[in-house]
Amino acid sequence: MTRTPNSSFSGVSRRALLLGLAALPALSGPFLRFPASAQTPTDPLPSWNDGAAKQAILDFVRATTDRASRGHVAPEKRIAVFDQDGTLWVEQPIYTQAAYCLARVPAVAAEKPELKDVEPFRTVLSGNREAVAGLTTPDLEKILAVTLTGMSVEEFEDEIGIWLETARHPRWNRPYTELVYQPMLEVLRFLRDNGYKTYIVTGGGQDFVRVYSEQIYGIPPEQVVGSAGGAKFGYDKDGKPFLTKEPKLLLNDDHAGKPEGIHLMIGRRPYAAFGNSVGDRQMLEWTAAGPGTRLKMLVLHDDSAREYAYGPAEGLPASKIGTFTQALYDEAKKNGWTVISMKNDWKRIFPFE
Amino acid sequence: MTRTPNSSFSGVSRRALLLGLAALPALSGPFLRFPASAQTPTDPLPSWNDGAAKQAILDFVRATTDRASRGHVAPEKRIAVFDQDGTLWVEQPIYTQAAYCLARVPAVAAEKPELKDVEPFRTVLSGNREAVAGLTTPDLEKILAVTLTGMSVEEFEDEIGIWLETARHPRWNRPYTELVYQPMLEVLRFLRDNGYKTYIVTGGGQDFVRVYSEQIYGIPPEQVVGSAGGAKFGYDKDGKPFLTKEPKLLLNDDHAGKPEGIHLMIGRRPYAAFGNSVGDRQMLEWTAAGPGTRLKMLVLHDDSAREYAYGPAEGLPASKIGTFTQALYDEAKKNGWTVISMKNDWKRIFPFE
Numbered sequence: 001m002t003r004t005p006n007s008s009f010s011g012v013s014r015r016a017l018l019l020g021l022a023a024l025p026a027l028s029g030p031f032l033r034f035p036a037s038a039q040t041p042t043d044p045l046p047s048w049n050d051g052a053a054k055q056a057i058l059d060f061v062r063a064t065t066d067r068a069s070r071g072h073v074a075p076e077k078r079i080a081v082f083d084q085d086g087t088l089w090v091e092q093p094i095y096t097q098a099a100y101c102l103a104r105v106p107a108v109a110a111e112k113p114e115l116k117d118v119e120p121f122r123t124v125l126s127g128n129r130e131a132v133a134g135l136t137t138p139d140l141e142k143i144l145a146v147t148l149t150g151m152s153v154e155e156f157e158d159e160i161g162i163w164l165e166t167a168r169h170p171r172w173n174r175p176y177t178e179l180v181y182q183p184m185l186e187v188l189r190f191l192r193d194n195g196y197k198t199y200i201v202t203g204g205g206q207d208f209v210r211v212y213s214e215q216i217y218g219i220p221p222e223q224v225v226g227s228a229g230g231a232k233f234g235y236d237k238d239g240k241p242f243l244t245k246e247p248k249l250l251l252n253d254d255h256a257g258k259p260e261g262i263h264l265m266i267g268r269r270p271y272a273a274f275g276n277s278v279g280d281r282q283m284l285e286w287t288a289a290g291p292g293t294r295l296k297m298l299v300l301h302d303d304s305a306r307e308y309a310y311g312p313a314e315g316l317p318a319s320k321i322g323t324f325t326q327a328l329y330d331e332a333k334k335n336g337w338t339v340i341s342m343k344n345d346w347k348r349i350f351p352f353e
Numbered sequence: 354m355t356r357t358p359n360s361s362f363s364g365v366s367r368r369a370l371l372l373g374l375a376a377l378p379a380l381s382g383p384f385l386r387f388p389a390s391a392q393t394p395t396d397p398l399p400s401w402n403d404g405a406a407k408q409a410i411l412d413f414v415r416a417t418t419d420r421a422s423r424g425h426v427a428p429e430k431r432i433a434v435f436d437q438d439g440t441l442w443v444e445q446p447i448y449t450q451a452a453y454c455l456a457r458v459p460a461v462a463a464e465k466p467e468l469k470d471v472e473p474f475r476t477v478l479s480g481n482r483e484a485v486a487g488l489t490t491p492d493l494e495k496i497l498a499v500t501l502t503g504m505s506v507e508e509f510e511d512e513i514g515i516w517l518e519t520a521r522h523p524r525w526n527r528p529y530t531e532l533v534y535q536p537m538l539e540v541l542r543f544l545r546d547n548g549y550k551t552y553i554v555t556g557g558g559q560d561f562v563r564v565y566s567e568q569i570y571g572i573p574p575e576q577v578v579g580s581a582g583g584a585k586f587g588y589d590k591d592g593k594p595f596l597t598k599e600p601k602l603l604l605n606d607d608h609a610g611k612p613e614g615i616h617l618m619i620g621r622r623p624y625a626a627f628g629n630s631v632g633d634r635q636m637l638e639w640t641a642a643g644p645g646t647r648l649k650m651l652v653l654h655d656d657s658a659r660e661y662a663y664g665p666a667e668g669l670p671a672s673k674i675g676t677f678t679q680a681l682y683d684e685a686k687k688n689g690w691t692v693i694s695m696k697n698d699w700k701r702i703f704p705f706e
Contacts, residue, residue: 076567076573079575153616197575206617206620207620210620214429220429221619221620221621222432222550222618222619222620222621224620228617230613230617231613231616231617232609232613233609233610233612233613233635233639240642241612241635241638241639241642242642243612243613243616243639250603250604250617251603256585256586257586259586259594259596260583260584260585260586260596263506263584263596264559264581264583264584264603265575265618266574266575267559267560267563267574267575267577268574268575282586282594285594286586286594286596289593289594289595
């Protein structure tokens, strides 16, 4: 199968998108697009500036893969986990999955007209951005329930695929799937090249992320751990079995739910963990508490020019999402976790730059 | 690391067992022990007699891996799932995990003396085999709750490791971990050699099976899907995080729970599924319902001389566990699933033979 390197989701037909996603070679995709002249060919992290963060990654890989090192880790134990929103791709101004759920409301309301006069659906349908921004958590949960459940697992995958093809981020006017961080794609590939299994461990929906994880990160669906609802087995009128997505939460994969989800889905403690918010704290603590060499990293959003700035460093404003509190910053500094400054550590932010 | 090929769990020290399990190369273990003279070196299934079952496996692998075949499956989609009890190892006279739970009761009662005078613990402690055999499902659930939950995930792993080292199957007087089916070990390896990811999908406890799956089957913990309870994150008095196994069932991985568990834990429909009882029916149906070439196989226990005989074929007596009903047999025959006769299709049953 051939692909135009820069097409991402935008240049491919709907059929190709829906049928071909999982068939793409795991190593195709934007993370192979290094600028030809940027660095020596042997630098595995060409989009990283020299500094403590880049060095921490290089040192960790050397220590855990050199058989002569005290920190050597057997290949089958090499597990690395990555938060997604704000760690692997942009999470502002709202989570991509939330953008999907809001965009999906008109289609759901067309099928279930009784929702049109009921809040919070009436507000979403009004198109009043300010009112939508003011929706409460219970409101959002109602929206998630009707847009993420009730359909077969295949229908769900199709709906997301169609949306990803056409939706654009308001700031860059590009598909959300292009707004991945080039330096992190390099880390994913560098770790895999050194025998690590890379996992996403996200507070977002497991089934949502699985739709595109293989194409944009090279991470197969079975290595995506996320908040997960039940899928109920049943038969259609012809006796053909199918699975329906249910509004029953099995795993709330955020905060303490992240190490709990890692145990459920992986069953091994990671050697490397990357996050960017208080929702990743327990995952980093659980990773750090294991013996041997462990890599603990937090992405700090301090680059309003190239991306966004929100968090504790140098008095950045707090954000409703992706909260990187001063307490988390202090815990990182106290325990020797590495804070990645997007502004200082990253030469490039996006593959398309 | 060197290992005596036939040691399994019996010949290794407790420390080596507990610390080294996951560090063993994935392809070591009993499934590499082929008799040198049994077959031509090119036969990937030397313990299988020629026949429809062996041929179905060979045909499936050829059809799904030959790039010129209409049934070709992209490597990253090659998922094969295996029930464990009665499919990969012996499940009679009781499930190995049940044997563990019963054996664990005295240790639990020593820690919690109040249990000694309470049923069903009093019956188990009495050693009256007939009374133990008559315990009801609610009784067994109480025993499972106290023996499988309440401890940290590491303590649980240690306790099982110690038990596996010393426990012996009553019929063969060998460690349970040696009572694996040599023909199925060959299938696992043959599929892996052809790019398949092999998963266990068991009604048994996920954490239980994960302790030994890598050593005896070459299947890593992250590829074990089983009935799973919650693991709760917390901190000890020194602030060190830990996970405690909770008596809260997240996934009842049997019957309809098997395809549901496959969706939760893998997120892809398998191309091959192996089972041996009504608990595997929905998993086989879900596998069969996908497009393309799919392999559906059921192990029939019809060999009382070399193993056990229970099930519908030729009027075999029914069994309380591993129920292979006449209805399942009829469904298999009607839908072209392959029934494996242990008596006729398997040249050898165990690696130690």
